[in-house]
Amino acid sequence: MKQLIPCRDCRRPILWTITEAGKRLAVDPDPDPAGNTAVRCDGTGAWRSRRPTADLPLTGWERLHKPHIATCPTRTEQLALPVGVTSLDAHRRKKRR
């Protein structure tokens, strides 16, 4: 069961995960094959994320997601754009407000 919380910047639903380092990472709730973060639900219902590597590739119970920071329209203006995210999108959204 995914517990989604609206992003406080853009109000889109996001899924909070815990990284291997024990930090909180918000990802987009829908899996995206272009994402770079492997997300799975552990036995306690907590969502875990990690970066797949050549040694530890994606496993059958993990799905690729994009970190929300890569798609949040209010963040993409401040950060270098990751591959696959167009700045055009963020611009259009901003103009509409």
Ligand SMILES: [Zn+2]
């Ligand atoms: Zn956001």
